[in-house]
Amino acid sequence: MTITPARAAFEATVVRVAGGRPLSGRIPVQGSKNIALHLYAATLLADAPVVLAAAPDIIDTGVCAQILTYTGAHVAVDGGRFAVTPAAAPCPVIHPELGRRVRTTVVLAAAVLARTGQVTFPYPGGDAFCPRLIDRHLAAMQAAGAEVLADATTISARCGPHGVRAFTVDVDTPYGPSLGATVTAMLLAARAPGTSLITHPSIEPEVTETARFLTERGALIHFTGQGLHVSGSDWITGGDFTVAGDRIEAATMIMAAASTGGSIHLDGITASAFPNGLTEALSAAGISLTDDASGGVRAQLNGPLQAIDAATGPHPALPTDTAPQLAAMLTQAHGSSLITERVYPSRNTHIAGLRAFGADISSTGPVIGLRGPIRLRPATAAAEDIRAVTALLIAALAAEGTSTIRGVYHLRRGYGHLLANLAALGADITTTSEAS
């Protein structure tokens, strides 16, 4: 098996941005990275072929396709179509090297456990901006009847001869309901005989879209005041399902445009797909979102950007995955802004990079403070995670002069065509290899 290009393949690649040009125009939004990653795991529960449409063209899609293939599934990825025929008896192993590259490894493992009653998997990867715990995922596996053993590199879970059983599990954490553990528990419950209860479930679109996928295929899933009730099915059908538009990519492009004084039109998403906390933060900063009669959403900048006070949190609050980009945009806002990070209190790897551009930004615990507007200067900067690298891109677009950004591996893990889309909006962006 040829492994999807790893980080080393992107080490010499840099993005050069000649900033200071206002961005405007109409561009498409990709299928949501984080919804797709959870759906890839859910496809393993199906007893017939599944085709996901609008799968994002990102590194993580390739890695997940290979993880599924390693379990014995037949997977074909082509032009946004992610077609999976799961194995009738999957190999109960998540490929150790590939599993260490994506965050949804435990969710993929839960799907295999639900099908086979056993699974061995590595600790998950994804962005390492701070510790990202998995205790609630493992608690769900144990509640479903698995004995879970973990050493420094590998986790194994094994059920008795009858496989997973119906269960009750609480997926709350000190930071709010766990998105990933809610999906892990839902996948286990979808194949367990009887009705399971997931208390304090996450209601992120990743959860509700995975629930919709499973409900359309035979599982009975509904939310009540008590939690998420899942009645398992011994037959999950296949068929087509479309990945919803990426609200984080959309927000990234809106903030990039607004940082340059521009307004844009996005296809493939509606205003209702933006969580209230995000719509409110954008509105307070001076950006309105409206559905357009011709389709898509118009993001209109109404006058100079204004400082805001915002806090991330579980859906429908401001998504943690938009906070770094928001910080970059707020360098151009009038006044003092505050962004409080409540999901990952130490998610602040973008601060040093933004300072390189001259941003007036500092952090006190989970609170990031900014003063603006700052006339950013071009810089050479690097980032080690998806949203931090896009924060740097936004700063580079706002700065007069040519900047150099490293971290293309991380960018390509989350965004399929962000650079091409920004160029279509008028950005002067080139990707080059420093080795050449």
Ligand SMILES: CC(=O)N[C@H]1[C@@H](OP(=O)(O)OP(=O)(O)OC[C@H]2O[C@@H](n3ccc(=O)[nH]c3=O)[C@H](O)[C@@H]2O)O[C@H](CO)[C@@H](O)[C@@H]1O
């Ligand atoms: C609710 C939320 O916003 N989740 C975000 C989280 O999803 P992801 O599914 O990766 O993470 P969780 O939602 O599970 O984690 C939320 C919080 O709970 C903690 N935790 C999680 C699982 C667990 O077993 N124990 C535990 O303590 C995490 O460390 C974190 O502080 O990161 C993704 C990538 O940035 C984002 O796209 C998601 O929006």
Ligand SMILES: C=C(OP(=O)(O)O)C(=O)O
């Ligand atoms: C941190 C992110 O993703 P992952 O969980 O894949 O690391 C993200 O999407 O911002």
